Amino acid sequence: MEIEKSQPYGQGGAEAILNVQPNTSISIAYHHLFGPHDDLMLLELDEKLLPDILNQRVTLRGQPHEDAVLCSQSKTYAVKFVGTSNSVFLIPPSNLSIALGASPNPSEKDHDNSVVASVIKVVPGSMELVEVAPRLDKLKLLLSENPYGFDEVSQMNTELMHKNKGLYSWSDLVEKVQASDGELCAGLRALSAVEIDGYWRLLDENFVDEILNMLVHNVVLNDWLVSALNEDEVLHVLEADGFPRKIVRHCLEVYGSKVNDETTGGCTWRLEERPVCVHFARVVLRGKKMKLERFMEEWRKKVPEGMNASFDVLEGEVLTEKLGIEIRIYAFSVSSLPSVPAERFSKLFQEKPKWEWKELQPFVRDLKVPGLSSEGLLLKYTRRTQPSADAEPIFSAR
């Protein structure tokens, strides 16, 4: 049997395959550039992501040792390779040479006018996307390396400090954190990070404490209302005490909210009870367990006038334990826990083997896994026991 090696390469390509007319046939051949072409990959994705990709709003993010994720503007997707045992012949359009940067086929002449579509590679599988939660724990870790504190403010030469490690600009974070731009922004907001001299920083807790104490002190001194603080006045007074305007304004944003009051003119802020009270509770509890009564007493002393230090605001910030008739309280903040569900539940059950729903809920309600409801999460990571039908369910480790 005569075997002809140099098949003509026609103008067919993928177009011909996709538009085969009834009662006709086309010839399928290996492309003159046929090979493994490991640089060619297939990516399966949702139709609704297509515009993002085609308009170049999508990037792959991750360090060499991490599994790559694909990020759109607002979402993060894990990339999974799915292999196939079928033979998948990949056929490019006829003008492929441009795309592959190759010279045109020398034998493009088609002597008998038959249309040929050429296979460039046999594809071993494709990549699929699975929406995942952004990997933001690393963001917290990075920003905690070098929090912004008072020493840095008093240091005149900030240049010197910037040579230190642990400073990350937006573009550094994008390189290092596996999250979309939108999720990274939200993550920075949730951590109350602030951009100082081009770097995203967390404020040192002691520094924040100094600022808040100074603010509360001045509220008393100047007869200000915690529900109506004039921004200009506050910034002016605290600046005189050595606190940079930008940082104080950031604290107003974190611990207060803007009040729209057109009569006063200028910007007015109201200090918010919850974040302020939580801050002072953390300071009181720092590193120790306390009798509940003593804690409440010390806490209420610290909280500014006009604010009610009620135990409810400490949901997700503290745990209590009973020792005989004595109740002791200690700091245990949901913000210090990992955001990966398996790690979160492991930490929780490490802390305390049994949880009532009322206790557990503040420590798990922020967990979000695409495609899994909060009930699903509980089913997956906890064992639920209910001693009797009307008893409170108890959650323990699986």
Next chain:
Amino acid sequence: MQIQVKCSCGEEKCPEWAILELQGVVEAQPSFKDHLQNLQIGSLCRPTSQETYTFTVGYHELTGTKVPLKKPMLVLKKIKLDTEEEKDNISSSMVELDVIGVIRQRILFKTRPKALISKPQPTEKEKACAAVSSMSN
């Protein structure tokens, strides 16, 4: 590290690529194994106006249909960008992914091949294993 996914063709102009998919493997005769380039595999025929196709490979005929993909697939090409200054001896070759095509349908042959003539079979039975030989010319 961040890899930009680029699309030089732009929206609406992304060329469509095609896929022929069949079960098993197509094997060339041993003498051609290492130089498959330009070798003919077979002939794709659309006998009627329906989206039914036959694919003839050697003495075997496969029957299949054109099916739209549930989700589109993109053809990505990895492009190494050589950074001009190589810092600290680490070859910091940057990578970019370029979208060079989109696939929306495939012609799928999921049945076993039918023998066209009752000559001795070139290779084993099971798979769509067939020697590639010239069909025309």
